[in-house]
Amino acid sequence: MSDLTRKTAAELAELMTSKQASSVEITQAHLDRIAAVDGDVHAFLHVDTEGALAQAKAVDTKRAAGEQLAPLAGVPLALKDVLTQEGVPTTAGSKILEGWKPPYDSTVVKRLKAAGIVILGKTNMDEFAMGSSTENSAYGTTHNPWDLGRIPGGSGGGSSAAISAYEAPLAIGTDTGGSIRQPGAFTGTVGVKPTYGGTSRYGLIALASSLDTPGPCARTTLDAALLHEAIAGYDPMDSTSINQPVPAVVEAARNGDVAGLRIGVVKELGGEGYQPGVEARFHEAVELLTKLGAEVVEVSCPHFEYALPAYYLILPSEASSNLAKFDAMRYGLRVGDNGENSAEKVTSLTREAGFGAEVKRRIILGTHALSSGYYDAYYGQAQKVRTLIARDFAKAYEQVDVLVSPATPTTAFAIGDRIDDPIAMYKNDLCTIPSNLAGNAAASFPCGLADEDGLPVGFHVMAPVMRDDLCYQVGAALESALAEQWGGVLMTKAPELEVTR
Amino acid sequence: MTVAADVLEIDDALAQYDPVMGLEVHVELNTKSKMFCGCPTEFGAPPNTQTCPVCLGLPGALPVVNARGVESAIKIGLALNCEIAEWCRFARKNYFYPDMPKNFQTSQYDEPIAFNGWTEVVVDGETYRIEIERAHMEEDTGKSTHIGGATGRIHGASHSLVDYNRAGIPLIEIVTKTIEVPPAKAAAVARAYVSMLRDLLLSLDVSDVRMDQGSLRCDANVSLKPKGSSTLGTRTETKNVNSFRSVERAITYEITRQAAVLSSGGKVLQETRHWHEDTGVTTSGREKSDADDYRYFPEPDLVPVAPSREWVEELRATLPEAPSVRRARLQESWGFTDLEMRDVINGNALEPIVATVELGVPAAAAKKWWLGELARFANEQGLELDALSVGPTEVAEVQKLVDDGTLNDKLARQVFEGLLAGEGTPAEVIEKRGLALVSDDGPLLEAIDRAIAANPDVVEKVNSGKPAAAGALIGAVMKDMRGQADAAKVRQLLNDKLGI
Numbered sequence A: 001m002s003d004l005t006r007k008t009a010a011e012l013a014e015l016m017t018s019k020q021a022s023s024v025e026i027t028q029a030h031l032d033r034i035a036a037v038d039g040d041v042h043a044f045l046h047v048d049t050e051g052a053l054a055q056a057k058a059v060d061t062k063r064a065a066g067e068q069l070a071p072l073a074g075v076p077l078a079l080k081d082v083l084t085q086e087g088v089p090t091t092a093g094s095k096i097l098e099g100w101k102p103p104y105d106s107t108v109v110k111r112l113k114a115a116g117i118v119i120l121g122k123t124n125m126d127e128f129a130m131g132s133s134t135e136n137s138a139y140g141t142t143h144n145p146w147d148l149g150r151i152p153g154g155s156g157g158g159s160s161a162a163i164s165a166y167e168a169p170l171a172i173g174t175d176t177g178g179s180i181r182q183p184g185a186f187t188g189t190v191g192v193k194p195t196y197g198g199t200s201r202y203g204l205i206a207l208a209s210s211l212d213t214p215g216p217c218a219r220t221t222l223d224a225a226l227l228h229e230a231i232a233g234y235d236p237m238d239s240t241s242i243n244q245p246v247p248a249v250v251e252a253a254r255n256g257d258v259a260g261l262r263i264g265v266v267k268e269l270g271g272e273g274y275q276p277g278v279e280a281r282f283h284e285a286v287e288l289l290t291k292l293g294a295e296v297v298e299v300s301c302p303h304f305e306y307a308l309p310a311y312y313l314i315l316p317s318e319a320s321s322n323l324a325k326f327d328a329m330r331y332g333l334r335v336g337d338n339g340e341n342s343a344e345k346v347t348s349l350t351r352e353a354g355f356g357a358e359v360k361r362r363i364i365l366g367t368h369a370l371s372s373g374y375y376d377a378y379y380g381q382a383q384k385v386r387t388l389i390a391r392d393f394a395k396a397y398e399q400v401d402v403l404v405s406p407a408t409p410t411t412a413f414a415i416g417d418r419i420d421d422p423i424a425m426y427k428n429d430l431c432t433i434p435s436n437l438a439g440n441a442a443a444s445f446p447c448g449l450a451d452e453d454g455l456p457v458g459f460h461v462m463a464p465v466m467r468d469d470l471c472y473q474v475g476a477a478l479e480s481a482l483a484e485q486w487g488g489v490l491m492t493k494a495p496e497l498e499v500t501r
Numbered sequence B: 001m002t003v004a005a006d007v008l009e010i011d012d013a014l015a016q017y018d019p020v021m022g023l024e025v026h027v028e029l030n031t032k033s034k035m036f037c038g039c040p041t042e043f044g045a046p047p048n049t050q051t052c053p054v055c056l057g058l059p060g061a062l063p064v065v066n067a068r069g070v071e072s073a074i075k076i077g078l079a080l081n082c083e084i085a086e087w088c089r090f091a092r093k094n095y096f097y098p099d100m101p102k103n104f105q106t107s108q109y110d111e112p113i114a115f116n117g118w119t120e121v122v123v124d125g126e127t128y129r130i131e132i133e134r135a136h137m138e139e140d141t142g143k144s145t146h147i148g149g150a151t152g153r154i155h156g157a158s159h160s161l162v163d164y165n166r167a168g169i170p171l172i173e174i175v176t177k178t179i180e181v182p183p184a185k186a187a188a189v190a191r192a193y194v195s196m197l198r199d200l201l202l203s204l205d206v207s208d209v210r211m212d213q214g215s216l217r218c219d220a221n222v223s224l225k226p227k228g229s230s231t232l233g234t235r236t237e238t239k240n241v242n243s244f245r246s247v248e249r250a251i252t253y254e255i256t257r258q259a260a261v262l263s264s265g266g267k268v269l270q271e272t273r274h275w276h277e278d279t280g281v282t283t284s285g286r287e288k289s290d291a292d293d294y295r296y297f298p299e300p301d302l303v304p305v306a307p308s309r310e311w312v313e314e315l316r317a318t319l320p321e322a323p324s325v326r327r328a329r330l331q332e333s334w335g336f337t338d339l340e341m342r343d344v345i346n347g348n349a350l351e352p353i354v355a356t357v358e359l360g361v362p363a364a365a366a367k368k369w370w371l372g373e374l375a376r377f378a379n380e381q382g383l384e385l386d387a388l389s390v391g392p393t394e395v396a397e398v399q400k401l402v403d404d405g406t407l408n409d410k411l412a413r414q415v416f417e418g419l420l421a422g423e424g425t426p427a428e429v430i431e432k433r434g435l436a437l438v439s440d441d442g443p444l445l446e447a448i449d450r451a452i453a454a455n456p457d458v459v460e461k462v463n464s465g466k467p468a469a470a471g472a473l474i475g476a477v478m479k480d481m482r483g484q485a486d487a488a489k490v491r492q493l494l495n496d497k498l499g500i
Helices: A009-017 A023-041 A049-064 A107-114 A157-164 A181-186 A221-231 A249-255 A276-291 A302-325 A343-354 A357-370 A376-399 A422-429 A433-438 A468-486 B010-016 B067-079 B183-204 B244-263 B309-318 B323-334 B338-346 B350-358 B363-381 B392-403 B409-420 B426-433 B441-454 B456-463 B467-480 B487-498
Strands: A044-047 A076-080 A118-123 A170-175 A190-193 A213-218 A262-266 A295-299 A402-406 A441-449 A456-463 B017-028 B091-094 B104-107 B114-123 B126-139 B143-147 B159-163 B170-176 B216-226 B236-241 B271-276 B281-287
Touching: A009 A023, A009 A221, A023 A044, A023 A049, A023 A076, A023 A118, A023 A157, A044 A157, A049 A118, A076 A107, A076 A157, A107 A118, A107 A221, A118 A157, A157 A170, A157 A181, A157 A213, A170 A190, A170 A221, A181 A190, A181 A441, A181 A456, A190 A221, A190 A468, A213 A221, A221 A249, A221 A468, A249 A468, A262 A276, A262 A376, A276 A295, A276 A402, A276 A441, A276 A456, A276 A468, A295 A376, A302 A357, A302 A376, A302 A422, A302 A433, A302 B091, A357 A376, A376 A402, A376 A433, A402 A468, A441 A468, A456 A468, B010 B017, B010 B244, B017 B183, B017 B244, B067 B114, B067 B126, B067 B170, B067 B183, B067 B309, B104 B126, B114 B183, B126 B183, B183 B216, B183 B244, B183 B323, B216 B244, B236 B244, B236 B281, B244 B271, B244 B281, B323 B338, B323 B350, B323 B363, B338 B350, B338 B363, B350 B363, B350 B392, B363 B392, B363 B409, B392 B409, B392 B426, B409 B426, B441 B456, B441 B467, B441 B487, B456 B467, B456 B487, B467 B487
Parallel strands: A076 A118, A076 A170, A262 A295, A262 A402, B236 B271
Antiparallel strands: A044 A118, A170 A213, A190 A213, A190 A441, A402 A456, A441 A456, B017 B170, B017 B216, B091 B104, B114 B126, B126 B170, B143 B159, B216 B236, B271 B281
16 A cells, blocks of 8 residues: 555545545554654644544444445544644643643534544644744744754644644644644645634634634645535634535535636735745746636735734734633643742743743733723724725725735745744735735645745635635646646655655 | 721711712623523532533633523613613623633623613602613623631632632623712612612513622712812722612711711722621722723624614513603502602502502502501511511402401401401401401490480480481490491481481
8 A cells, every 4th residue: 555644635535435444544654654753843742642543443433334424534634732622632832731631622623523534633833823933832843844944834833744744634723814824835735714704713722813713734725625614614602603604615626717717916915025936936826827717917905014013913912811811720830839829929920931932922012002092002003904904805806706925925934043033923924914804715825836945835815705615716726737737736846854765 | 997986977978078979780690591601500509510611711712692691681771771782892801810710801891782871769759860871791700719818808818719600690780870869868869779770670580689699789989079069089989788778878888988088188099898788887998090901802702792673672662661650650540649659659668559459459548558557567667568467468358348348447457456466367357356347237226226315415406407416326326336336337227216
């Protein structure tokens, strides 16, 4: 049998349906791969060997009994450590939650389990999803499988690195300002941020409630769509969940026809500050789509310029409140509980020890932005910008079906390169943030390697609210056209990890 | 502990200062489940048995609004003549406290569900209008019990226990505008307001309104301004006021305490104060300043609440009649004068009279008993009318006996006396005390014969064409019968006898 870890999720599902492989075999193959390479990659914070094999066995038993199973039943997956899974350590990349085992499943996990998807373990991330490199994880940086000296992106660097290192065919990420799409772009994989409210946030440890969106990570567009379909849909446990049918993402990923589709290139997302290799691959991809029959026009979204500053007021404001619950009273880390210190002192000592520098920075920023006397100037203004950005999108969608841009201004940067310069780090998310502010669907698809560093470039597609299918339609068209050129998806061009050579 | 010398007499205090007062009342709704999760709300369950990831504020958990809670909030708003927001949001009130699972309280800030209302209370026959600023929805916190300290408060405690059963129970906070009433009436009006709210909430069936269980909690904001001055003084917020009587006492106490502080040249501190039911004083709590910054912002985990106008009107149609409208209607149907109605209300006799009239007793008769014999007894015993052993049913029974001639008013009063003394049913009291009117003609005729024989002069007057003189004979017969005769019947028999 050829290496099971090289298969796509759709292929693995087919192997199981045709009884050529069992879920236990497939799961074990991935657990072996993790054991072999994760020492170098450090995509996982916790590997649930026993739990994963038990889940796999259960699926195999059901299949043997002839039970009707969901399309991805038995396929393994890596779960970002920001989603709760009952009884499995969940840290959100923070020391303050070290040792916490949630007593409940997040909705995403419930749906994964219901679909028979096998959860291999929890992946590394920037602490509380604050970061674009995983360097803010309290448990060490994840390395980009394309170049171990580089970051894999963030905050969901662990999830994207896991799939690009063939440790898992699928992963779950969460995207607050680009945390699925930017790591997707940096690791040559597909990352989709569904419409806000299209996937449930119940059990997602909140960073910024009005922005956080769980979504799929995969090596192919179809795999991402299959996973999207498994986790998406209305959830009465999340008030912001949208009570509408899930867009036909799988159908769109299978069709991939862009003839007659109107595509808008966002004028403001390009030019100065963008790496030449990134721009080159992006424009080639646009040309390719034109050749496939898409109508391409340039579109202006004048308020995108203010997206980054607005985001860095809204996010810290919400985060400062969301993170208040970490007070050492009921779960997680507790420092200084010596019978002498007051509750306030214990809370203070615990937060001092348990939160990293970036988390503290954003709590302070947000606390300030919400303070009386500053609220209108900061949080209030940022909300107005948010409205303007949503209007930019609405106006653009009168002209075109989707908007496109590079997913990131640059390719993956070296570990340590930007960690001391928050603004440079924040600029990673220039292209991805507007979609979070407006709540629309967006995705990054691999579109080649930059000439100057040979690293993956992401092609960013933004579609209207609840038109996630359009992202997949464009992604699938691009993927099949590029596969013809490359003889496979971009991941096939990734170098072998040294430990496995 | 504050000592008595630190307060002025209330009359002295009010001679120098005018109290400025506002009330915040927290009402726990009687919904089956909590405001943002499905946990039950039953009172008195073992600690931390009615909790889930949502009300424990576990990482990742999210709130969902209890529609029944919104419905109750709208009903309360409507009953207080408020406008109901077409669109409003929840807000996070951020502050740290161990019994707050999320370290923010999900509440409402500048977009309350109900606002700009009013209501009325009656004190000593005068009606006072109270303006309602707002009524908003929020969740309750957990309950801390501080162990090891002398006072049961956190200071000096060795540790604290937290029960999260209460966390997330729906609350409505009802806030008055400044209550403007004659200074001497302030405390009594406050009491009447809380008492009126209790009745209103009960009639709406939105809360158990048990002050002893904390399902109705009153915070009183009180400040003083020197007579004639328009400058507002520093206010205190007195918490833990858990009975109607305490509302009046605590406000009176705060007025006398602040007056003492101010008149001795001191400054009133802006602070939370705790009312102590047993000692009748308030003591200093947490110092509060205008700089308290709760960093309110719209709750991003919840969608806005936008009650349709149709729904609001449907709910309005289900409201019981407003107390003031009801009073007017009853007064008209009973044919009482304003003065009579005022006596009824002051005497807290409205509800007993309503119930008695419903049993078929004429309103005037019901009023006569409740404000007469029964009120006198209640006063003597220091009881409310509704705490007497005689209720509307007994009043109706006695009145029926009066109507059918078994009793007259005088005897009826004695029957009530017996009833209140626990001598049994009306029939038993009549039997034991031998109170029934003599309805047999025989004994009456005998008494009439005795009266005629004893008063020949009167008989002569009557026979000489002065029938009015017969009144003296009736009086003699009644006396002979020791009052246990129907005077009308005596007159008729006497007339027959004398051939008038």
